[in-house]
Amino acid sequence: MTYRIDHLVISASDLEQGKDAMEALLDVEFGPRGVHKDMGTENVLVAMARPDGSDAYLEVIAPDPAAKRPDFPRWFDLDNFGGPPRLTNWVVSCPDLEEAWELAPANVGRIMSFQRGDYAWRMIVPETGVLPFDNCFPALIEWHSPRPVPGLPDPGLALRRLKISHPNPEELREALAPFISAMENVRIVQADTPGMTAEIGTPSGEIWIA
Template sequence: MSYRIDHLVISASDLEHGCDAVEALLDIRFGPVGKHAEMGTEARLAALAPDACLEVIAPDPAAPRPAGARWFDLDNFGGPPRFTGWVVACDDLEEAWKRAPADVGRILSFRRGEFAWRMVVPESGVLPFDNCFPALIEWHSGRPARTLPDQGLRLRRLKIAHPEAGALREALAPFVSAMENVRIVQADRPGLMAEIGTASGEIWIT
């Protein structure tokens, strides 16, 4: 089974503030607001060629708080917008779920407008390895990335830092073995960094 990076997640306390910050950094414009009623969140997307997205996501102030934790640990998010998660797409979510760490979460179904998907969501809102392990997704419709204008964004490298780099590397092996642009490094603190190619040069987001 093949796996590919589907999108990178930028968390924010306020969606428009988060989008303004990323638009200024990368000199792009995000698409319209999309809402996730089940999670009490809202997001905007930009294409990240060749077939992925950059997503800014935040709690939806107009939505009731969900019964469980919001995804990407948004219930505990604070501070400026930052790169907090990544999502890997597959064509057999059950098989991917079996290969993932035991605490990766449960499979839930979602729909937003014309888009339908299933995704593995942790009950705590926190993905394995301090959110350095990816969320897993299976699309049951067309993918948003193919509906967005190409603004010149290209994912050059994804760097994942963690104190347990060896264990993380082993857990990720089934998912990133064919992804030449993913690197896992030893560090005192967990963190995600991505090098994005833009019209004005290469920019790292953290």
């Protein structure tokens, strides 16, 4: 199967704070606010090209203060997020989510279905809110509708490189081996603290986000 980076996730405690910080850093404007009722979260998006030139996007996401908190942990470990907005996750698109689930680590989560307006998708959501390898393993998504990219602001952002740091890089590389087609310009390095950084081409030049 062919896997591709679908989008990168910037987590924030407050959506407006996260949006303002990323707009200032990248010199862009995000699209309008959206909500995920099942997860009690809200987000904004902006288009971004992948290294191969095809489309992806950048998402800023935060807990929705107006929504009821779900009875299970929110995705991307947002229930435990603190500090300034930062890059926390990457999401990989899959043509067959069941097959991807079989190939992923055992604790990757459960398949859930979502719909928002004209958009419909399924996603593997960890039951703890934390993806394998301390959130360094990607969230896996299967779209059942056109992706949102055509309707997003497109200021000319481009993902150049994604660097993932982890104390056990070899184990992470082994877990990602079935998803090698999504690994274009993705580098995994050893570090004491898990995390990720991305180099983004912007109207103002190359910017690293972390």
